[in-house]
Amino acid sequence: SMHGDDGMPSARWETELTRVGALSDRELQVFALLGAGLSNRGIATRLQVTERTVKAHVASILTKLEVESRLQVGLVAQAHQLMYEGTVSNSSDVIDN
Numbered sequence: 001s002m003h004g005d006d007g008m009p010s011a012r013w014e015t016e017l018t019r020v021g022a023l024s025d026r027e028l029q030v031f032a033l034l035g036a037g038l039s040n041r042g043i044a045t046r047l048q049v050t051e052r053t054v055k056a057h058v059a060s061i062l063t064k065l066e067v068e069s070r071l072q073v074g075l076v077a078q079a080h081q082l083m084y085e086g087t088v089s090n091s092s093d094v095i096d097n
Helices: 009-024 023-034 040-047 051-065 070-085
Strands: none
Touching: 009 040, 009 051, 023 040, 023 051, 023 070, 040 051, 051 070
């Protein structure tokens, strides 16, 4: 195609995206917050857990998604968001719990 992979950021992470289903509910929350660019400390504050707990979740997510770094987890999370955002249409601002 004319513009490379621009239109489908998820294509690069297709395999990893299939593994997101293996994450627990708590891991999914951490996964989404990593995608939003939060630090371990920020995630700990948001979820009201210790940073140590967050690090354990991040380590588990890295293992389950089979990626090498939290940066990659963030990129997979963003691709995941883009995939599902299309189906939600503008209700992303409403997530406020």
